[in-house]
Amino acid sequence: MLNTLRPASVLVVLLTALTGLAYPLAMTGAAQLIFPAQANGSLIEKNGTVVGSALIGQAFTSERYFHGRPSATTGADPADASKTVPQPYNAANSMGSNLGPTNPALFERVKGDMAALKGENPGAAVPVDLVTTSASGLDPDISPEAALFQVPRIAKARGVNEDVLHRLVAQTTQEPTFGLLGEPRVNVLALNLALDRFAGAK
Template sequence: MLNSLRPAFVIVVLLTALTGLAYPLAMTGAAQVLFPAQANGSLIEKNGAVVGSALIGQAFTSDRYFHGRPSATTGADPADASKTVPQPYNAANSMGSNLGPTNPALMDRVKADMAALKAENPGAAVPVDLVTTSASGLDPDISPEAALFQVPRIAKARGLDEDVLRRLVAHETSERTFGLLGEPRVNVVAINLALDRFAGAK
């Protein structure tokens, strides 16, 4: 009996040590050496303090800043823990809305967002990513078109020349990864920090 159990026990201990300890430690060590910023969450700092992550969007509502995509994430209602309330970019509850394209709540929300954006920039076509949520609800990026759409509002709120802001958008635009993967994009947190730096330097 013991002769039969010993090999099985040894294999379990060996595989546990290899896959549960040695492998994770090796991968963690390699990541810290090769990609330390990414391994630690792609954190963004301002004046030595962490203000966000390049991987997670934030809710900017002031006219002085670029706004990200709508977020459908929710969180517990502070007044009643058995209920949920909208909590944009809640990384603890990544999710999409799961509302179908004919759902009245989704249609009403998109119509309201479209109307507000058209009033903000009359005559300009509203980029689709400014009225649609991502599957995760955490998308940190918008298209260059979505950033440029917001330039007139920000220029007016900050008293800046629109051409200056367009150049900032061009500077902060990341191209396709390896020239093939994904689409050109603008990280909203990064461009808003750059915007503050520019305004502070004036």
């Protein structure tokens, strides 16, 4: 029996060291060497302070900023830990709403969002990504159309020319990866930081 147990034990220790220690350390080291920004969370800094990640959206609500997609993520209710309450862009609880297209709650939420958005920019078609949540609830990007739709509201709130905001949207628009993968997109945090830099330079 010892003749069987000894090689089995050695093999377990060896494989544990290789797959549980050596391989993860090698991959972590390679990632830090080749893709340091991505390996550390694609963090975005402002004046040396981390203000967010390029991979996780934030809930901008001020009229002076571009807003992202709706987020269906939730978190524990501070008043009752056994219940949940909406917490947009809660990275600890990535999820979609799982509400079907005939669900009354989804219908009323989209209807309310549509009414509010049409009030911001009467006559313009509301981009679909401004009223629909993503599967993760953490989408940091919106379409260029969704960003441009918000320009009149922000121009009025900040007292700036709409043409300036159009240029900021164009400057921060990312094209499809390799020109093929995905759609043109605008990172909302990056766009709002560019907006603040413009305001600060005035």
